Amino acid sequence: MNPPSLKISxxxxxxxxxxxxxLQGITCNGNTHSFLNDLSLGSLLESVxxxxxxxLPCSKTLQELVKKLPKSDIxxxxxxxxxxxxxxxxxxxxxxxxxxxxxxxxxxxxxxASFGGIFKEADSDHIxxxxxxxxxxxxxxxxxxEKVITLSGCPAHPKWLSFVIDMICQGKTILxxxxxxxxxxxxxxxxxxxxxxxxxxxxxxxxxxGTKEGCLFYDQGCQGPFTxxxxxxxxxxxxxxxxxxxxxxxxxxxxxxxxxxxxxxxTYMSIPAEMPLGIPKRSYLALAGAAKSFxxxxxxxxxxDDNA
Amino acid sequence: xxxxxxxxxxxxxxxxxxxxxxxxxxxxxxIRFLHFRGMExxxxxRNALDALVIAPRVCGICGHSHLIAAARMIENAYIDAGFxxxxxxxxxxxxxxxxxxxxxxxxxxxxxxxxxxxxGKLLGEEPSVALKALYASSxxxxxxxxxxxxWPHSSYxxxxxxxxxxxxxxxxxxxxxxxxxxxFIEDEVLGCSAEAFGNHMSNDSLLLLEGDxxxxxxxxxxxxxxxxxxxxGRFLVLGDNAxxxxxxxxxxxxxxxxxxxSSQTFAEGGxxxxxxxxxxxxxxxxxxxxRALVSKREGISVMHQRHSDSALTRITARIDEILTxxxxxxxxxxxxxxxxPSFITxxxxxxxxxxxxxxxxxxxxxxxHRARIEKGRIASYSIITPTQWNLGNGTMTNPGTxxxxxxxxxSTAKASLLFRTFDVCSVCTTx
Amino acid sequence: MARLxxxxxxxxxxxxxxxxxxKEGFYQTTMPSIAExxxxxxxxxxxxxxxxxxxxxxxxxxxxxxxxxxIRKINESPLNTKEKxxxxxHMYFRIAQERPETIEYFLRVYLSNREVFQNCCEGMxxxxxxxxxxxxxxxxxxxxxxxxxxxxxxxxxxxxxxLGGMVFINGExxxxxxxxxxxxxxSENIYYALKTR
Numbered sequence: 001m002n003p004p005s006l007k008i009s010x011x012x013x014x015x016x017x018x019x020x021x022x023l024q025g026i027t028c029n030g031n032t033h034s035f036l037n038d039l040s041l042g043s044l045l046e047s048v049x050x051x052x053x054x055x056l057p058c059s060k061t062l063q064e065l066v067k068k069l070p071k072s073d074i075x076x077x078x079x080x081x082x083x084x085x086x087x088x089x090x091x092x093x094x095x096x097x098x099x100x101x102x103x104x105x106x107x108x109x110x111x112x113a114s115f116g117g118i119f120k121e122a123d124s125d126h127i128x129x130x131x132x133x134x135x136x137x138x139x140x141x142x143x144x145x146e147k148v149i150t151l152s153g154c155p156a157h158p159k160w161l162s163f164v165i166d167m168i169c170q171g172k173t174i175l176x177x178x179x180x181x182x183x184x185x186x187x188x189x190x191x192x193x194x195x196x197x198x199x200x201x202x203x204x205x206x207x208x209x210g211t212k213e214g215c216l217f218y219d220q221g222c223q224g225p226f227t228x229x230x231x232x233x234x235x236x237x238x239x240x241x242x243x244x245x246x247x248x249x250x251x252x253x254x255x256x257x258x259x260x261x262x263x264x265x266x267t268y269m270s271i272p273a274e275m276p277l278g279i280p281k282r283s284y285l286a287l288a289g290a291a292k293s294f295x296x297x298x299x300x301x302x303x304x305d306d307n308a
Numbered sequence: 309x310x311x312x313x314x315x316x317x318x319x320x321x322x323x324x325x326x327x328x329x330x331x332x333x334x335x336x337x338x339i340r341f342l343h344f345r346g347m348e349x350x351x352x353x354r355n356a357l358d359a360l361v362i363a364p365r366v367c368g369i370c371g372h373s374h375l376i377a378a379a380r381m382i383e384n385a386y387i388d389a390g391f392x393x394x395x396x397x398x399x400x401x402x403x404x405x406x407x408x409x410x411x412x413x414x415x416x417x418x419x420x421x422x423x424x425x426x427x428g429k430l431l432g433e434e435p436s437v438a439l440k441a442l443y444a445s446s447x448x449x450x451x452x453x454x455x456x457x458x459w460p461h462s463s464y465x466x467x468x469x470x471x472x473x474x475x476x477x478x479x480x481x482x483x484x485x486x487x488x489x490x491x492f493i494e495d496e497v498l499g500c501s502a503e504a505f506g507n508h509m510s511n512d513s514l515l516l517l518e519g520d521x522x523x524x525x526x527x528x529x530x531x532x533x534x535x536x537x538x539x540x541g542r543f544l545v546l547g548d549n550a551x552x553x554x555x556x557x558x559x560x561x562x563x564x565x566x567x568x569x570s571s572q573t574f575a576e577g578g579x580x581x582x583x584x585x586x587x588x589x590x591x592x593x594x595x596x597x598x599r600a601l602v603s604k605r606e607g608i609s610v611m612h613q614r615h616s617d618s619a620l621t622r623i624t625a626r627i628d629e630i631l632t633x634x635x636x637x638x639x640x641x642x643x644x645x646x647x648x649p650s651f652i653t654x655x656x657x658x659x660x661x662x663x664x665x666x667x668x669x670x671x672x673x674x675x676x677h678r679a680r681i682e683k684g685r686i687a688s689y690s691i692i693t694p695t696q697w698n699l700g701n702g703t704m705t706n707p708g709t710x711x712x713x714x715x716x717x718x719s720t721a722k723a724s725l726l727f728r729t730f731d732v733c734s735v736c737t738t739x
Numbered sequence: 740m741a742r743l744x745x746x747x748x749x750x751x752x753x754x755x756x757x758x759x760x761x762k763e764g765f766y767q768t769t770m771p772s773i774a775e776x777x778x779x780x781x782x783x784x785x786x787x788x789x790x791x792x793x794x795x796x797x798x799x800x801x802x803x804x805x806x807x808x809x810i811r812k813i814n815e816s817p818l819n820t821k822e823k824x825x826x827x828x829h830m831y832f833r834i835a836q837e838r839p840e841t842i843e844y845f846l847r848v849y850l851s852n853r854e855v856f857q858n859c860c861e862g863m864x865x866x867x868x869x870x871x872x873x874x875x876x877x878x879x880x881x882x883x884x885x886x887x888x889x890x891x892x893x894x895x896x897x898x899x900x901x902l903g904g905m906v907f908i909n910g911e912x913x914x915x916x917x918x919x920x921x922x923x924x925x926s927e928n929i930y931y932a933l934k935t936r
Binding site for chain 2: 024026027028029030031032033034036037038039041042045054055056057061062063085086087088118119121122123154155208209210211212236237238239240241242243244245246247250252258260261262263264304
């Protein structure tokens, strides 16, 4: 028979669930609904519990939350920041700053929270992300920047969030880039894993939308080759992505989102204004010129030919 | 007595200012929305095609409806400018499939995250996370994404068609997902087959249903709310089969009779950001109940005769619509002709100067996008959302649709629950 | 005299072959005539170039690199767009005067005998060094707002077709005045044709 103390030590005690607050700024709720698409939500809720969430059952309503702003392990912020924007009668400045100071980790969920996003366009001088204002690190949480993890994207993918939460739960270090985005998620480009890569390699463009063939970078405005994100690695809704469904990447994970003229490639004298990330223009043009010189029959025809 | 209630769990919040009598019964309810983002101003000045990226961000739960509305609006602007533009039956069907998916997931979330949750709380229960419902809504969103690339916030519908070029692989996967969702509806939501559900509607025996929908009805019954929530009995559908019903008279709905009233907004000295949407100068109810009555769906029509526009009828209409939509999606998937082009390239947007209207029957009702396009740029943009129809803020003598449904409720808490039967969306209402 | 490396030897063969090709044309020039001109055996020549076509291809790469290198220097200089056009025109005419065989080869061999190059020089592969630099010149000109945005080839044809044509008629001894005396008016014409309005 084992002594009781040993028995206790081999029975792993269930760790306490992390306490999470999901707070919203100026938002469309897209990240909330993106999050609800997580098919492993049940597993995630084994390790976290929501003190407040805008839609899921939680221990405090927003109204109760603002009465006594509690401590938390993770504060998830969705939406853009504006100091005097109110939730339940409390200005965002007080609400965010207090909750953030009482939280161990802060996640900027989505591009509005990260950089200001689309809603910043309405009042650019006063609306920003919580840590960044577009590229500039001038948001309200700059003094506690080390606590912030940025999950840009419009919306952010539910698995990106659950990855960060899992890493926090397990006490692991998350490597981040200059915008404090996890490198393991944003080290990739949307271009990586795109099913149209071969068309990009051989410079076969797409003369129209609505086909499986051709690369969308040359005419249709695809920003995949210079947009950070693992959209074509961790698929959307587990099955697809914008480029896989023929839609050009709109660059939604970048501080520059939303740019303008999103369905046309900006060119100067037929040359794409923006190069694939990190590729010198001279190298790109030399290679593109060479690749374009070959006519590869397979890439000029339909992928799936009903006469075959 | 005047009390203010913050209504949460509605895609943002609303404030209800209740005027109650001594017993606590609601005499009047003012509906106020305090958040505004200025979507129309963000759209103005941009290339018209940018609306296909910006407009979905009006709303996280019904952004796909905004996408389709924007696409239709631009298509109609082409036609207004004298250009021909058509989409293939395939592109049309795919848009119908993805749009229907959005409605289905919305209705499932409303049933579980809002109605079961809030009615349960009112009865002193502590509802748990409805994981099975979220699994089902995720699956239907997955079906949508097979064509739209992602949900939420796809931009796959463009003037001229859709960007995807699906194969039978996607269609077969979609059918499999659909079967799973249909099973969820029958086993969990209804607790019976679709046919048996139809019989329960005809026999007025829905309270006997064993599924979660039956549970909701029983909870509403315990709260004495099934027969409450009656409003003007005026209904409006502006999308497919456009028709209005007022005083039992049906007429073809005419977009020209739509107007917006901003007299209650902050801009004009009022207390809300929301503008009222009016049809022929009156408040009309839009959404699943209106759609069921306009399209003369049997079960709901019978229920309406018996119970008029009560909470019971309104709630059942939304659940019944799930079945109509899943059947519709199944029919579209099985008849989809993949040999059609997905997209027919229209003239360059820069050559378009014209006005367009795009109307969509969104989860909560008729959604209208209108814009004036000058040489491919958005000169002006105007959005009327479904919730502007239902949640209009009227006066004591002429209350809005949801206001009227709340007046007379025994308590403000019960009135708030009746408010939610309209499926409230804060972000859409003010946008 | 130090012994030449194989690469240096190749360049010296190419320089001689270039003269022959540009004077006699592709078909009139043969491997034996090249060998003779250099003073080496035909067998030894084949050690450097496996065929006349391969030699012809290496020559066009060689010329494109020379021109590309020159334009690259101009692209990387602090000149403005107008001055860069002046510099490119000047450079092109200078090479046409100082090393006429290079431009002649380009016009009379490469562009006139496409069948020779089709298997080894598809599209613009062999002239990529030169075309890439012109792309960069045009792209930067448009980006800076100096040049009008248009299709690359319509601009390329205007610029290079013009210069090639002038060198060609100069070679035919049709021009009444020396080539360089046309430089400033030609530069101006090109600039006015391409600049933003």
